[in-house]
Amino acid sequence: MDAKTPVLELEDVSVVYDSASGPVQAVSDVNLKVYPNEVVGLIGESGSGKSTMANAIMRLMKNNARLTNGTIRVNGKDVYSMSKKELRTFRWNEMAMVFQSAMTALNPVMTIEKQIVDTFRSHRPSMSYKEARDKAIDLLQLVRIDPKYLSSFPHELSGGMRQRIVIAIAIALEPSLVIMDEPTTALDVVVQRSILNQIQELQKQRGFAILFISHDFSLVAEFAQRVAIMYAGRVVENTDAKTLQLGQEHHPYTEGLLRAIPRLTHEEVEIQGIPGHPPDLLHLPKGCAYHPRCPFASQACLQVRPALYELKHSLVECHLYDEVKGGNMEWPSRQTLSKSNT
Numbered sequence: 001m002d003a004k005t006p007v008l009e010l011e012d013v014s015v016v017y018d019s020a021s022g023p024v025q026a027v028s029d030v031n032l033k034v035y036p037n038e039v040v041g042l043i044g045e046s047g048s049g050k051s052t053m054a055n056a057i058m059r060l061m062k063n064n065a066r067l068t069n070g071t072i073r074v075n076g077k078d079v080y081s082m083s084k085k086e087l088r089t090f091r092w093n094e095m096a097m098v099f100q101s102a103m104t105a106l107n108p109v110m111t112i113e114k115q116i117v118d119t120f121r122s123h124r125p126s127m128s129y130k131e132a133r134d135k136a137i138d139l140l141q142l143v144r145i146d147p148k149y150l151s152s153f154p155h156e157l158s159g160g161m162r163q164r165i166v167i168a169i170a171i172a173l174e175p176s177l178v179i180m181d182e183p184t185t186a187l188d189v190v191v192q193r194s195i196l197n198q199i200q201e202l203q204k205q206r207g208f209a210i211l212f213i214s215h216d217f218s219l220v221a222e223f224a225q226r227v228a229i230m231y232a233g234r235v236v237e238n239t240d241a242k243t244l245q246l247g248q249e250h251h252p253y254t255e256g257l258l259r260a261i262p263r264l265t266h267e268e269v270e271i272q273g274i275p276g277h278p279p280d281l282l283h284l285p286k287g288c289a290y291h292p293r294c295p296f297a298s299q300a301c302l303q304v305r306p307a308l309y310e311l312k313h314s315l316v317e318c319h320l321y322d323e324v325k326g327g328n329m330e331w332p333s334r335q336t337l338s339k340s341n342t
């Protein structure tokens with residue numbers, strides 16, 4: 001692995017929501033690194049903890065959320081040991097986020113010019129209005145929006161344009177990490193594609209790292225270099241994105257997700273979702289949280305939480321590794337995984 005300092009480093013991170021029914025274990029023992037210039041995808045079904053993790057990184061958690069364990073470092077700095085003042089400077093300057101509800105992230109009663117200028121001036125108080133406005137023009141051009149729209153209000157722009165502006169604001173202060181939580185989900189496929197291409201271009205030009213959250217596996221497999229797969233709050237696999245299309249060794253959950261994508265699966269493989277549903281985070285099952293849905297669950301999976309094992313191109317939390325290593329079986333191919341569920 002790279003010797004450079006990671007832009008983002010999560011060490012054993014756990015987040016709990018306090019609720020009337022008890023603690024909701026939304027993120028559990030997550031370890032993840034993102035290096036400079038890297039695009040890392042974060043994939044998982046709805047409710048798997050992706051947004052919770054993103055909000056925790058930004059230290060913008062909901063009132064009832066608590067970081068119960070672990071360390072989060074951005075550019076080597078512990079996000080949770082900063083004072084509020086330090087954090088205010090740090091956020092947007094060094095780490096920025098495009099929120100899941102980004103379409104509503106813009107202030108409806110403020111012109112685009114005012115919103116971008118305010119971003120600059122609140123973080124760079126010495127910047128003059130003229131300077132900030134010039135920078136706003138540059139930014140719009142960067143995301144291919146005609147600067148004439150500076151005087152527009154958000155509702156006068158299309159969804160795709162609004163989303164481009166939200167992304168422009170996130171990168172305005174040249175952060176080294178940009179977290180994008182489902183940045184294109186609300187848009188149609190053509191607009192989605194064009195925005196992704198643009199993000200990729202911007203990323204190359206400016207060299208920031210991206211943590212890209214999505215539930216669209218095919219999109220992420222194409223866009224990211226590495227992919228973390230989340231299940232019930234845990235990163236159950238961390239893999240080289242290239243291997244996702246080649247039928248390499250993966251966590252059974254990852255295989256289940258891959259099988260649900262027509263484009264990436266083998267022609268003969270029948271497309272199907274994963275039977276069952278994610279566990280209740282108030283009552284996580286013992287052992288591997290995926291065991292109730294896993295076609296390979298053994299006695300160990302019901303009892304013991306799997307450690308992290310190193311496969312050829314990825315790290316997985318899965319007991320299958322022991323079986324394979326012990327010579328009891330080969331790592332199941334995608335095809336056998338499909339058949340075993342039918």
Ligand SMILES: Nc1ncnc2c1ncn2[C@@H]1O[C@H](COP(=O)(O)OP(=O)(O)OP(=O)(O)O)[C@@H](O)[C@H]1O
Binds near residue numbers: 048064
């Ligand atoms: N304020 C809250 N109080 C209690 N539980 C919450 C709260 N916010 C989220 N949760 C629970 O935490 C879990 C993780 O939610 P989160 O929003 O992080 O999932 P996600 O992976 O981002 O899902 P999606 O793909 O739907 O955005 C869910 O089970 C959710 O119900």
Ligand code: NI
Binds near residue numbers: 050051052100181
């Ligand atoms: Ni989310």
